[in-house]
Amino acid sequence: MSNRTIAAISTPQGTGGIALIRVSGGDAVKIADSVFTGDLSAAASHTIHYGYIKNKKGERLDEVLVTVMLAPKTFTREDTVEISCHGGSASTRAVLNAVIEAGAFPAEPGEFTKRAFINGRIDLSQAEAVIDIINAKNELSRRNAVAQLGGTLSKEIKSVRDELVHLSAQMQVLIDYPDEDLADVTKEDIEAVCGGCAARVARLIDSADSGRIIKEGIRCAIVGKPNVGKSSILNYLAGEERAIVTDVAGTTRDVIEESVSVNGIPLVLSDTAGIRDTDDTVEKIGVEKSRRYIDSADIVIVVIDTASGIDAEDEAILEATSDKKRIVLYNKIDIADAEDTDGIAVSAVTGEGMNGLADEISRLCGLDEIQSENGTVITNMRHKAALIGARDALARSADALRAGMPEDIVSIDIAAAMDALGEITGETVRDSVVADIFSNFCVGK
Ligand SMILES: Nc1nc2c(ncn2[C@@H]2O[C@H](COP(=O)(O)OP(=O)(O)OP(=O)(O)O)[C@@H](O)[C@H]2O)c(=O)[nH]1
Ligand SMILES: [Mg+2]
Known part of the structure; x- marks a missing residue:
């Protein structure tokens, strides 16, 4: 990694109130100073300076505020200068060009965050959390990504990995001096540590189910007989007239999907055709499709018309x-009194009871747990794959132990598990993987 000074526009393209040009590297202050009307050469860290950015000819390009932040207390851990200018695309580009003319290099996608990783301020999973925060489309995924940036996942991975590192060190003594009584680790100890670590890894792998839900939304199919109010419920939750509602049974004939957020819970709702026996060719296909949606949904909402009561079709x-x-x-x-039921009583017309629906969805998906204990949830497929690698390696080491293999064989699998875990935090990851991760960032981040 070169430590040349880099610069980029960190705010979105287009017109805005202000835009931010970020400069990072050993010459950041010198370069900024050379294009600034004021004097930054002796600026204290974390101070803001008012003035103009000028080009080589001395022309004033824009009125700005310049923030000077000296290493190591910066995002990249390098000297960093942030220039806040007016948010027009011409002024922003003019300021960036001036900085580049003065010696900074245009930053590559994700290069600031990559430097934060290379310089040890954050680990790889935390760097990935930065993208997740930027891409978060709902409250739950934002919260999870912020927790990951704060280090919840890193801490858990590091703690499991540290146990294995400690165990390997003890085993090494056993391997190096088999005849002496130096090692304070027994076969039972090895089995216990590996088993404990495997259980923690398995818990993380299990959490990936909720992780998918957090990222993509809960697939939720609204099903029921014709005319019970399925489309009305979709419209209520979507907050708009998304699906056609009429009093004709069989109004909805195809599946209508809509992504909504209910109390911060991301849902992918599908309103389906009312299920009944029918001779109508089109409706028949719709009914078939409804059945398929039931199979693939995370949650099914079965709607019953309280006014007409449960009949054989509802039972089916x-x-x-x-x-x-x-x-x-x-x-x-x-329009009807709900009797004592095991379900939730609502009205798609007045909205009565709808809060209970959101609570029930979050309870059913185990999201309450995620939200309350700030639990670590795997949302990233790369992390899941690495965890599966660790789990398999730990399973092999357990097998080897049970088969009475010598410690040096067992320790190979334990080392493989350590490596797999290290891929998540970036300790043992290949450069090409790191490059790939940061190439998904935008320029300026
Ligand atoms: N009073 C009252 N009427 C409702 C309620 N929900 C739906 N309706 C009425 O019930 C009729 C059917 O509503 P839809 O939402 O089209 O029912 P659906 O289940 O989607 O029907 P299909 O698409 O034909 O399967 C319409 O006339 C709605 O206005 C409700 O909570 N209260
Ligand atoms: Mg409908």
Whole structure:
């Protein structure tokens, strides 16, 4: 990694109130000073300076505020200068050009964050959390990414890895001096440590299910007989007239999907055709499709018309969804009294009871746990793959132990598990993987 000084526009393209040009590296202050009307040469760290940026000819390009931050307390751990200028695209480019003319190099995508990683301020999983924060489309994924940036995942991985490192060191003594009584580790100890680590790794792998939900949304199919109010419920949750609602049974014939956020929970709702026996060719295809959506959904919402009560068709749908995570909604309580039910009573017309629906969804998906204990959730497929690698290596070491293999063989698998975990934090990761991760960043980050 070269330590040449880099610069880039860190705010989005286009017109805005202000824009930010970030400069990082050993010459950041010198370069900024040479294009600034004021004097930055003796500026104290974390101070802001008012003045103009000028080009080589001395022409004033824009009125700016310049923030000087000296290493190591900066994002990159290098000297960093941030120039806040007016947010027009011409002024922003003019300021960047002046900085580059004065000796800075245009930054590559993600190069600032990459330097933060290379200089040890954050590990690789934290750098990836920076992209996740930028890309977060809902409250839950934002919260999870911020926790990951704060180091929740890194800490857990490091703690498991440290146990294995300690164990390997003890085993090495056993391997090097087999006849002497130096080692204070027994076969049982090795088995216990490997087993404990494997369980913690398995917990993280399991969390990847919630991780997918956090990133992509809970796939939630709204099903039921015709006319019970499925489309009305979709429209209510979407906050707009997304699906056609009429009092004709069989209005919805195809699946209508809509991404919504309910109390910060990301949902991918699908409103399906009412399920019934029908001779209508189009409706029949719709009904078939509804059944497929039931299969692939994370959660099924079965809607019942409270006014007309449960009949055999409702029973059949309840039966067909009994093995799914399911919420039974008794709709239309504005015109009928819901009797004591095991479901949630709502009205798609008045909105009554809808808060209970969101709570139930979050409970069913185990999201309450994620939200309350700030638990570590795997949202990144690269991390999941590395964890699976660690789990498999630990399983091999357990097998080797049970088969009575010598410690040096067992220790090979333990080392493989350590390496797999190190890929997540970046300790043992290949350069090409690192390059690939940062190439997904935008320029200026
Ligand atoms: N009073 C009352 N009427 C409702 C409620 N929800 C839906 N309706 C009415 O019930 C009828 C059917 O509503 P839809 O939302 O089209 O029902 P659906 O289940 O999507 O029907 P299909 O698409 O035909 O399967 C419409 O006339 C709605 O206005 C409710 O909570 N209260
Ligand atoms: Mg409908």
